[in-house]
Amino acid sequence: MNTEEKYTLASLVMDHALKSGAEQVSVSINDSRRSNIDIRDQKIDKLTESVRNSLTVALYVEKKYSAHSTSRLKKEELFRFVEEAIAATRFLAEDEFRTLPEPDLYYKGGSQDLMIVDNSLDAIDAKAKIDLATQIHDEAFKKDERIISVTSSYSDRISNRVLVTSNGFKGDASSSNVSLSADVSVKGETGRPSDYWYENAIFFDKLAKSNIGTKALDRAIKKLGPKKIKSGKYPVIIENRTVSSILYPFYSALLGSSMYRKQSFLIGKENKPVASPKLTVIDDPFIRSGFGSALFDSEGLATVKRPVIEAGVLRNFYIDTYYGKKLKMKPTTGESTNLIFGTGERDLQKMVEGMKTGVLITGFNGGNCNGSTGDFSYGIEGFYIENGKIVHPVNEMNITGNMNQFWFSLVELGNDVLEGEAFKTPSMMFENADLSGI
Amino acid sequence: MNIKRREFIRIGGITVAGSMIIPSVLQSCRGGAPLSQSASGYMDHFEVTPEILDKVIAAAMEKGADYADLFFEHTLTNQSTLEDGKVNSAYSNVGFGVGIRVLKGDQTGFAYSETVTPEAMLKAAKTAANIAGSTGKSGSVNISEFTPPNYYPVVNSWENSSIKSKIPFLLRMNEKVFAGDKRITKVNAFLVDSSSYIMFYSSEGKLAWDYRPMGVLVGICIMEDKGRVENSAVTRGFRTGFEFLTDDLIDELSTDVVRQTAMLFEATKPKAGEMAVVLGAGESGILLHEAMGHSFEADFNRKKTSIFSDKMGKKVSESFVTIVDDGTIPGNRGAINVDDEGNPTEKTILVNNGVLSSYLHDRISADYYKVKPTGNGRRQDFRSIPIPRMRSTYMENGPHKKEEIIASVKNGIYVDNFSNGQVNIGPGDFTFFVKFGYLIENGKLTRPIKDVNIIGNGPQALADIVMVGDDKKMSNGAWTCGKDGQGAPVTMGTPTVKVQKLTVGGINS
Numbered sequence: 031m032n033t034e035e036k037y038t039l040a041s042l043v044m045d046h047a048l049k050s051g052a053e054q055v056s057v058s059i060n061d062s063r064r065s066n067i068d069i070r071d072q073k074i075d076k077l078t079e080s081v082r083n084s085l086t087v088a089l090y091v092e093k094k095y096s097a098h099s100t101s102r103l104k105k106e107e108l109f110r111f112v113e114e115a116i117a118a119t120r121f122l123a124e125d126e127f128r129t130l131p132e133p134d135l136y137y138k139g140g141s142q143d144l145m146i147v148d149n150s151l152d153a154i155d156a157k158a159k160i161d162l163a164t165q166i167h168d169e170a171f172k173k174d175e176r177i178i179s180v181t182s183s184y185s186d187r188i189s190n191r192v193l194v195t196s197n198g199f200k201g202d203a204s205s206s207n208v209s210l211s212a213d214v215s216v217k218g219e220t221g222r223p224s225d226y227w228y229e230n231a232i233f234f235d236k237l238a239k240s241n242i243g244t245k246a247l248d249r250a251i252k253k254l255g256p257k258k259i260k261s262g263k264y265p266v267i268i269e270n271r272t273v274s275s276i277l278y279p280f281y282s283a284l285l286g287s288s289m290y291r292k293q294s295f296l297i298g299k300e301n302k303p304v305a306s307p308k309l310t311v312i313d314d315p316f317i318r319s320g321f322g323s324a325l326f327d328s329e330g331l332a333t334v335k336r337p338v339i340e341a342g343v344l345r346n347f348y349i350d351t352y353y354g355k356k357l358k359m360k361p362t363t364g365e366s367t368n369l370i371f372g373t374g375e376r377d378l379q380k381m382v383e384g385m386k387t388g389v390l391i392t393g394f395n396g397g398n399c400n401g402s403t404g405d406f407s408y409g410i411e412g413f414y415i416e417n418g419k420i421v422h423p424v425n426e427m428n429i430t431g432n433m434n435q436f437w438f439s440l441v442e443l444g445n446d447v448l449e450g451e452a453f454k455t456p457s458m459m460f461e462n463a464d465l466s467g468i
Numbered sequence: 469m470n471i472k473r474r475e476f477i478r479i480g481g482i483t484v485a486g487s488m489i490i491p492s493v494l495q496s497c498r499g500g501a502p503l504s505q506s507a508s509g510y511m512d513h514f515e516v517t518p519e520i521l522d523k524v525i526a527a528a529m530e531k532g533a534d535y536a537d538l539f540f541e542h543t544l545t546n547q548s549t550l551e552d553g554k555v556n557s558a559y560s561n562v563g564f565g566v567g568i569r570v571l572k573g574d575q576t577g578f579a580y581s582e583t584v585t586p587e588a589m590l591k592a593a594k595t596a597a598n599i600a601g602s603t604g605k606s607g608s609v610n611i612s613e614f615t616p617p618n619y620y621p622v623v624n625s626w627e628n629s630s631i632k633s634k635i636p637f638l639l640r641m642n643e644k645v646f647a648g649d650k651r652i653t654k655v656n657a658f659l660v661d662s663s664s665y666i667m668f669y670s671s672e673g674k675l676a677w678d679y680r681p682m683g684v685l686v687g688i689c690i691m692e693d694k695g696r697v698e699n700s701a702v703t704r705g706f707r708t709g710f711e712f713l714t715d716d717l718i719d720e721l722s723t724d725v726v727r728q729t730a731m732l733f734e735a736t737k738p739k740a741g742e743m744a745v746v747l748g749a750g751e752s753g754i755l756l757h758e759a760m761g762h763s764f765e766a767d768f769n770r771k772k773t774s775i776f777s778d779k780m781g782k783k784v785s786e787s788f789v790t791i792v793d794d795g796t797i798p799g800n801r802g803a804i805n806v807d808d809e810g811n812p813t814e815k816t817i818l819v820n821n822g823v824l825s826s827y828l829h830d831r832i833s834a835d836y837y838k839v840k841p842t843g844n845g846r847r848q849d850f851r852s853i854p855i856p857r858m859r860s861t862y863m864e865n866g867p868h869k870k871e872e873i874i875a876s877v878k879n880g881i882y883v884d885n886f887s888n889g890q891v892n893i894g895p896g897d898f899t900f901f902v903k904f905g906y907l908i909e910n911g912k913l914t915r916p917i918k919d920v921n922i923i924g925n926g927p928q929a930l931a932d933i934v935m936v937g938d939d940k941k942m943s944n945g946a947w948t949c950g951k952d953g954q955g956a957p958v959t960m961g962t963p964t965v966k967v968q969k970l971t972v973g974g975i976n977s
Contacts, residue, residue, distance in 0.1 A: 078578040100562035101582045121632045123554035215773040222894035261740040292690045396890030396899030397921040402697040407921035407973035409899035428973030466740035
């Protein structure tokens, strides 16, 4: 289905829902095409192709709400689907807070192209994809006698979306992604560590296509022979590509739904310090070719560039229409776009060199965070550092703390912003982290 | 169960949950043939014939593949949600389509189609066929129909259960939880039910089918006391129909969630470091799932990336340790009548009296190791390829008593309530997150603890199991295991177990 056909079908379904008794309706149609190739130990391991379609209809019937999705997009079936869904909705309890967004807050069109889709991905033939994946596989394969297995992947995706609502929103968005990755396992005396590297891009031409297998191999080898260190309070540096793990609970606490359900440790903290003054985070939806760039959110609300944290002070939550009404807060948009972090002076290497005794965390292993209290505990792996030098890899340790205090212990941000992601995190250094080891 | 096609298509308010989400292929009512539990009923359901199946298989094999299979699925999912004392939102989803997999040696080609017309299926088959780069032809095969046992008989199907009949149970939970403690300020609850129709056909002529019901109930309690907020959740999941919902179940879950939440106010963090850990019977089976189960999945061993890949037939634990993975427990969330590669399910013994005795196999790995498939080839849905997955993983009873196990610990912790876990297959480092537990001091449970991660190393932890109780219990929580981006319903269980030493996340003075 092309975009016009999607609009036509979405409008038909919307009109049918209105005729069948719904007061308000929104309909979205999504499709995505994906292709993936895995090469393992010199052979194609997996080759997958998929095209996925879905239609979701949200219904507001007699102040009652329900939402339904299906992958079956024939018009007659959809009409029947909607009729049945409306009948189901009538059994639910009324909920005065359920409405479509205020039309004033909708994206109205006219913004410049965000440049987030590369339609030429469709024209790349399978041979070229296989060659690319093979090339990065070969960067590592048999390059070290300790290698057990090398897997590399090429994958690409184009997604398209159309949203219409009965109070006037009409919008479509498309995005693409292409990536190359490698995963290398090596054999040591005590274990078989593995590590990966990947490169991500929106446009095929912008994708870094080499030095991926090499980096994965190098990282895996460095993890050989890990040891635990003594439990204690240590300064830690969290590598840029790993920071997001510890950031997600913080992001989750900013959502209207979390706050309403009291599963947020940031309730009532607006305009108050929640982190070290070194932390500034801006949500910027409009970055050209940004991985999280969007002109409207899943409800159609126009995105706005806004500060989330300014010098440690909390400035904005993510509030959708429903929880905005329940919390008596103005909707902001229900989800993040690109998160841009203020950066420091040094790169990861220099930060490590400047550390007397501490741990560089390069990966998390499980763990969780209690959303209501901010108490967290995660497994970690990485490297023990002494006098600015890596002494040995560490594993089988935990980091434990509370989000409300932990972010105040942030002492430095790197200048090594992670590209290829919507959360553009630099490496970060925290002091006095509680580590559990021996 | 013997659902008649006519019943399937009943419409109107009272059967909403079921009928609103059926695809129209089922609505024509032509002939009114019964969709009984038979291969022809399922072929009818997916509007295919043996001739069409063979044609699609032939297209999948046309480039010289060794093997191909088709996985048809129709899944209806409903969610009913309670917030603020009312069941005020509902969600549903229809998944319908066919996954086509082609194997050449251990190489996989895969594509899927969300429509099951011959044209659409042939197109997907030709895409998947590309894994085999030459030409070939498949001969005709005789269909061998596998009639599976039924480990999850259904009394009342979810499709025939209206949302109206589900609402009172959620309201009861709200009422019971609020009545449990006056500090409770919020209750959220939701019910997710699903019904899956599965049909499998392979180039070897194997034809299998399954009807898979699932009910999941979740209750979340928020309590506030002197400015502090704590939350706790309870879940249950079973492969059953509407009979899953009973007042007794609701009352049990409500009591549990209130008790759990109230205890959190007393709990603190333990001291950081290595210590003895006593794993209480039931949910502690998460240790087996993370520390051993994943590492026993044969794909990791075939690729030699698992830390257990050179340990088959070797002693990995004390002789009183026996660990199994079982797909045959009646009504269990991890049960499957037939796996997603058409193989019968079974009770697989992984560690037999301390000796590693089997991995968990899918078709590719069983071929590689030249062993009988264990029925562990599972997929999230028709959009995913089958891979080795656990079902219900548990430890059999051992010789010790719970009391003596606790009494044997001078300084350690007792844990039996978890939210999640993870493992790094190669190094073997696994973790699980403890929502709630107790310190053990001088052989006695003392202060409650909460929100700590425990980390250990699989082979080491298995060797460090020094005591196993005789009080085996299954956890029927709604556990979902994630691997390669695919979710699979599983369960776990264990008697009380003592692990000599694990690293406990905590604070340092």
